[in-house]
Amino acid sequence: MAHLLSLAPPHPGGATGGPGPIHGLDPRGRVLAAAAFAVVVTGLSSLPVLALAAVAALAMLPLSGLPPGPTLRRMVMMDGFILVMLVLLPFTTPGTPALILPGGLVATREGLRLAAEIALTANAVILMLMVLVGTLDPVRLGHALARLRLPLRLVHLLLFTVRYIEVLRAEYDRTRQAMRARAFRPGSNRHTWVSLGQLVGMMLVRALERSERILQAMKCRGFTGQIPLLDDLSFGAGDRLFGVLFALALGCLIAMEVALVRAA
Amino acid sequence: MSALLELDDIHFGYPGQAPVLAGASLALGPGERIALVGANGTGKSTLLRIALGLIRPARGTIRAFGQPCARETDFQQMRRRVGLVFQDPDDQLFCPTVAEDIAFGPLNLGLSRAEALRRVDAVLEQLALTALRNRVTHHLSGGEKRLVTLATVLVMRPEVLLLDEPTNALDPENEARLLAILQALPQAILLVSHDPAFRARLVQRELHLAEGRLGPHPHPR
Numbered sequence A: 001m002a003h004l005l006s007l008a009p010p011h012p013g014g015a016t017g018g019p020g021p022i023h024g025l026d027p028r029g030r031v032l033a034a035a036a037f038a039v040v041v042t043g044l045s046s047l048p049v050l051a052l053a054a055v056a057a058l059a060m061l062p063l064s065g066l067p068p069g070p071t072l073r074r075m076v077m078m079d080g081f082i083l084v085m086l087v088l089l090p091f092t093t094p095g096t097p098a099l100i101l102p103g104g105l106v107a108t109r110e111g112l113r114l115a116a117e118i119a120l121t122a123n124a125v126i127l128m129l130m131v132l133v134g135t136l137d138p139v140r141l142g143h144a145l146a147r148l149r150l151p152l153r154l155v156h157l158l159l160f161t162v163r164y165i166e167v168l169r170a171e172y173d174r175t176r177q178a179m180r181a182r183a184f185r186p187g188s189n190r191h192t193w194v195s196l197g198q199l200v201g202m203m204l205v206r207a208l209e210r211s212e213r214i215l216q217a218m219k220c221r222g223f224t225g226q227i228p229l230l231d232d233l234s235f236g237a238g239d240r241l242f243g244v245l246f247a248l249a250l251g252c253l254i255a256m257e258v259a260l261v262r263a264a
Numbered sequence B: 001m002s003a004l005l006e007l008d009d010i011h012f013g014y015p016g017q018a019p020v021l022a023g024a025s026l027a028l029g030p031g032e033r034i035a036l037v038g039a040n041g042t043g044k045s046t047l048l049r050i051a052l053g054l055i056r057p058a059r060g061t062i063r064a065f066g067q068p069c070a071r072e073t074d075f076q077q078m079r080r081r082v083g084l085v086f087q088d089p090d091d092q093l094f095c096p097t098v099a100e101d102i103a104f105g106p107l108n109l110g111l112s113r114a115e116a117l118r119r120v121d122a123v124l125e126q127l128a129l130t131a132l133r134n135r136v137t138h139h140l141s142g143g144e145k146r147l148v149t150l151a152t153v154l155v156m157r158p159e160v161l162l163l164d165e166p167t168n169a170l171d172p173e174n175e176a177r178l179l180a181i182l183q184a185l186p187q188a189i190l191l192v193s194h195d196p197a198f199r200a201r202l203v204q205r206e207l208h209l210a211e212g213r214l215g216p217h218p219h220p221r
């Protein structure tokens, strides 16, 4: 799922995506806002309010400077993960029949509603995440999380994943080349399975051993479990304004939900 | 004389970087031993990978054993007869034990397990590596890995050997042994080595790679 948060091309120091207004906001504020949005939206259940939340996330897109086409395509990729569930839900949820397919399959009104609710929630949250957090480059995201007192282990995990995922991919490519150089052609036979198994196993073992060597090298340079986080973040007037507006918007969503549920 | 391996007018650049090769050509005849010389980063290893079709040139043709190689299937055929020893042994060894890694190639050639293991033992004997037979590959020393990668290629009995800095990490004794082994081999060899003494004792001809092209060495011996 790394590509969803646009971890793919790491630009050390710079932000990912074009320079939209969001770019200037404090990363901590953006992470917190995205988290708050996710919590509120997963709590919503009335469809019109959920639709409004999704529209709000969509409306933020131009502010982020992300290219709309590829960003929406990434969102659709995420939908691929939940597609099977969305398709099955109408037929597996008990309730009032709404649609009868040839072959006796019955889609229920409740199931369709549930599927729509989940689809709206997931898309609104992922879009807001991409807009607010996906525009952070991984290193700044890591620093922001560390400043938000997330466990350092998790932050290190993120930073090292970003740093070494490319190394692992390059190692995999080179080993595959070396296998082809020795006339390896994958087929469906025991030799192929054993060889590919050994390739994967060896990559895991090597990654483990590499991590130990990296730790040794880091210790040689005085590593004690903390990575000094260099850039200092500043939470300014613009961030406060953003925070207040965002909180107001979330408040509106909640108020509408409450009103609609009462009315029903 | 028809060349075993022929590269003609090869152009190549890694994405987003200046071209590495710009019109490199070479021909390796039967029994011939040629050294490829050039500064670090001039593209020697890249050229060897291109020769085996592991990466594709932007332009240029590759012929092996008189056949043009363009598609992956052509290269699959030629890789059975051309062996490449990679510059970094860690790229090459991936099986848990030495014996399994050496057997990988012969199994790809379609030999039975028993035959493959017979060949493994023969090549281990030839390189005096029998003691390493059941060792774990990634725990070998740098020089041991070097020799094992050579074994993984020799065991396939290729007609052409491409060696990318094979003396890296070898002690003088093992280097001398490797030299003796290579000198005794009948195969055509394309050698990349930064060691003038080693080259002088193994090859008949040197090609210099500079600015993406191959030419006669500028300082003839």
Ligand SMILES: Nc1ncnc2c1ncn2[C@@H]1O[C@H](COP(=O)(O)OP(=O)(O)OP(=O)(O)O)[C@@H](O)[C@H]1O
Residues within 6 Å of the ligand: B014, B015, B017, B020, B038, B039, B040, B041, B042, B043, B044, B045, B046, B047, B087
């Ligand atoms: N996978 C890669 N991606 C991008 N650039 C690469 C890659 N591999 C090599 N290069 C670059 O291509 C150039 C040629 O590399 P190559 O490994 O062929 O050099 P070489 O002549 O073998 O050098 P050396 O003598 O140090 O082994 C170098 O500038 C190198 O940085």
Ligand SMILES: [Mg+2]
Residues within 6 Å of the ligand: B044, B045, B046, B087, B164
């Ligand atoms: Mg090289």
